[in-house]
Amino acid sequence: MSLDGLQIGKRDSQLWIEIDRTEKANAMTVAMMEGITSAIVHAGADGRTQAVVLTAKGEKLFCAGVDVREQSPDGDAARQRERRSHALAALQDSVIATPIPVVVALNGLAVGAGAMLALMADGCVAVEGSALSLPEIDIGIATFSGANILTVLGGRALAADLVQTGRRLRALDALNRGLISAVVERNELEQSARKIAEALGTKNRAAFADNKRWINRGLRSALDEARREHARHRAEMQDVAK
Template identity: 85%
Template sequence: MSLDGLKIGKRDSQLWIEIDRAEKANAMTVAMMEGITSAIVQAGADETTQAVVLTATGEKLFCAGVDVREQSPDGDGARQRERRSHALAALQDAVMVTPVPIIVALNGLAIGAGAMLALMADGCVAVEGSALSLPEIDLGIPTFSGANILTVLGGRALAADLIQTGRRLPAADALNRGLISVVVLRHDLEQSAKQAGEVLGSKNRQAFVDNKRWINRGLRSALEEAREEHARHRAKT
């Protein structure tokens, strides 16, 4: 199945979702986020799907985050910001609660919401030279969600460092901090992501999702708080 900016298809017992919008740095539109969310939710309800792998085309960028330049179909900028916010929240929730494992195959730089997805996934296989980046501060905007995700998963010191400087965290450093699963050569990326999905997908589904729900409870709570703060911040602008 091919949607605008996405390629979605089954590979044996795994669902592969590929972000395919290289001309826009693989930034996600509202429709793309909704499409990814729908595919993940459907995979979770399908007993024949063992895992979901999320990756992207190209060798430089995994995802530049949400496309903030996407125009509202009705010309209402405030409403478009709400649509983006709700679409991203639904996608993040799907990653955190879907009963099948979500594996990110990180083919390049993950920025903003793209980095958040890589961090939140059940597993992340990254190519050498890839990196995570939450550079919103360099655009003059805060990232409450990014700050909370990093604080929960990496600790306050790392969150303060990456969020307040906007610097990139190389995949090798992310691996050493336990934020991603493995770093591989580019020609090994797909096979390594497939293997990661097979390992996690072979576990008892009910036990896996119960553990996942419990593991992610602190992250979900932190994100709810961040979303409330984002909403207050949007109301002021």
Template identity: 60%
Template sequence: MSELSNELTIERLASLLWVTLNRAAKANAMTVDMMERMTAAIHAAADDAQVSAVMLSGSGERVFCAGVDIREQPADGDMARQRQRRSQALAALQDAVMDCPKPVVAVLNGTASGGGAMLALLADACVAVDTAKLSLPEIDLGIATFSGANILEVIGGRALALDLIQSGRAMRADEAQARGLFCAVAPRDHLIVKAVEVGEALGAKNPRTFAENKQWINRSLKAALSQARDEHARHRELARTES
């Protein structure tokens, strides 16, 4: 499996499928097409006996992913419909990460923020460069993030959600590792080696048992995200009727 493009690279190296965001000049922000192709790649990997784990990474040395590209202009000019497309594409990508029976490892080459941070948190493991940061800064943009809040609350509890969601601050890699959000932190010249080590170790586990454990572990997270998405949809409808 190999796919190269200006915005996304998908290629298998040994038993690991690498899905790399390739928009460093745009903070690796994800377009609808990119999210749909990432989702398709993860689904395909689930059925590919030659793939043991999926690795999500970003190009450049500054940003892993700044979330969805809210400035993307739709071909039909319908911005309301475009917001719905973004939400649906992001939800499908998040579900693909959580539902994939194989390990999904986030490899943070830089800062993960917004939807990018959520993607990293939903992965089975997150390996980060020592200069990476994690942030959900939506509050400083005047945007509520019900999904981000629920993800953090399920993963780390109310205190962690209050800390990052309500402050909007960027958490450094060493603190994220200490709080269990990153499984490993490495210097840049050792990041890929460490990520491969983690991916291969998880990929070597009994596939059926890993998948069953993952499904069970993620049940509360999936329920919380479903609730958050309903709330986001309610807010979008309110905004539409009030405009």
């Protein structure tokens, strides 16, 4: 199945979702986020699907995050920010709450929301030379979600380092910190992702889902807190703009 900016299809018992918007650095529009979310949720409800693999076209960028330049269909910039926020929240929730494994195959640099998805996945395999980055501070934007995700998964020191400097965390460093599952050569990426998805997807489905829910409870709480802060921040921006 082909949606605007996405390629989605079954490969045996796995659902593969490929971001295909290389001309825009694989940045995700609202419709793309909604499409990925729907595909993941439906896969989790399908007893014939054992795992989801999320990857992207190209060799430089996995995903440049959310497309903040996407124009609102009704011309309302504030409403568009709300749409982006809600679409990203639903996508994040689908990754951490869907009962089957979600594996990210990192073909290149993952920025912003793209890095968050890689970090939150049940497994992540990355090509050599790829990296994770939360550079929002360099364009004057706070990343409450990114800060909380990194604090929960990597600790306060790493969160402060990456969020406050905007620097890139190389895949090998992420591997050494236990943030991703493997680093491989580019020609091994697809097969490695398939193997990780198969290894996780063949576990007892109910037990895997229960473990996943319990493991992610701290992350879910942190995300809820960050979203409230994002909402407060957006409201302040709207008040200033009036």
